[in-house]
Amino acid sequence: MIETFNRSTQARLEVREVDVAYGETTIVGNVGFVLETGTIGCLLGPSGCGKTTLLRAIAGFEPVSRGEVLIRGQRVAKPGWMLPPERRHIGMVFQDFALFPHLSVAGNVGFGLRTTSSSQRRQRVDELLELVGLSHAASLFPHELSGGMQQRVALARAMAPRPDILLLDEPFSSMDAELREQLAREVRTLLKREGVTAILVTHDQLEAFAMADMIGVMSQGAVHQWGTGFGLYHEPVDRFVADFIGQGVLLPASVLDAEQVRTELGQISGQQPHGLEPGTPAEVLIRPDDILYDESSPRQATIVERAFRGAEFLYSLQLDSGSEVLCLVPSHHRHAIGDRIGIRLEADHLVAFACPCTGKS
Structure with missing residues (x-):
């Protein structure tokens, strides 16, 4: 049976008892959570804990070996089948930026807006460049930018088409701590205004607190606790969460x-x-x-x-x-x-x- 994907319902994300394995090795095990429409979630944990692998499974770049992923109540991944990433109406910001070297900053940001009018495209590009502090760099090319500036262009490009779900893999990692938190708050404001469901992957808890409504603390492929930043800090369920969150x-x-x-x-x-x-x-x-x-x-x-x-x-x-x-x-x-x-x-x-x-x- 061919499974279809209806974009008319809300962008609710469900991850149900998901495993992701490479061969005989399970990288992510029995992970489940729900993000309601317009909610910003975060997968928080140390390097190598499986958070990026889980994000890639949600995006459609990795198959699940158990469980299922649903967007708007419709299955997009199960063992042996997954909907292609381009049909999930998601935006993704990668750690390696993946900018188009032959396009200017404005051209990169507006790349996904080719079906809109030129005036609408220009307005959206200007809005996003102002948000990420790069209005002055619209005509520059990626090789003329610092790593932090390139990362901000990648973020703006992913947000430009107003995706239903935005996936961010360490999007602020090359920026200094003060700019990371400031940009996290500003991105949160924009996502809330546009009602976008989003998931951030990070190892930085202050970044997670600044941006996310709900946070999943991960270690060794498992989510130890899923809750608000306040709940994780004051009511950790085990020693790992108690030690990882705060001091x-x-x-x-x-x-x-x-x-x-x-x-x-x-x-x-x-x-x-x-x-x-x-x-x-x-x-x-x-x-x-x-x-x-x-x-x-x-x-x-x-x-x-x-x-x-x-x-x-x-x-x-x-x-x-x-x-x-x-x-x-x-x-x-x-x-x-x-x-x-x-x-x-x-x-x-x-x-x-x-x-x-x-x-x-």
Whole structure:
């Protein structure tokens, strides 16, 4: 039976229990998530975790060995069959840019608009070049641009035809950190305005937070957690997510009941049940913002490292037990390594894991 593809419905993306394998080696295993129309998703993880392979399967460049991919409720990939990429009405930004060397910047951006009128094409090209900060470079050619500028042209070209789904594979990787976050926010604004469903692949969590509504944290071909940036930061489901998202340490603790644990810094309560029996040795995630600098506090810790962050110092503090925690302190409170400072615990979220020695997760 020939499967057809109807573009009249909304651009909802579903990935259902997908595996992607090369020969006998499974690169992506049992991945599933849903992106509603106009939602921006992100596949976030370290290099080699399978996020780009999964993106390529969604695009139609890699076959799935299990599961299925649906766009607008219609199947575009299943084992043994996949709809060609050009029939999925997607846009994709590759890491290697793939610009046309014989076309100017404006020509590259407008390449997918050849069926529109010249005035519409010019308006859309001008709009996108302004967005990516390249209005001044419209007549230049790719070889005259820096790597970062070429990447911005590739982004604008993919967005020009207003695709229903935009796939971005590390699109800001060659730019400096400040420009990456700024452009991520600006691209998000444009995508939201046009109602485009998008997926970003990145290893940079700040970039993910700036752009995405929903984020999937990946490792070794699996999505460990799918949720909002806030949820991933405050309610990680396992140690990998807790360690990969944000900064923090796991501090030894003892479970008091279903919603309370005791640490050397004090008792922590939370609404998220951790499922550990009273008396169980545990570890609690402590973020830098959970430790407040308090000159009047009787509890003190020793500064062992510090990093200047402009408005704040990030101090690594050693507790009397030898355990270390992190603390953000306004930079006008400048202390030297070796100084003792007062601190107090103010944790709003309880995130506890059984100690590895218990054999529980």
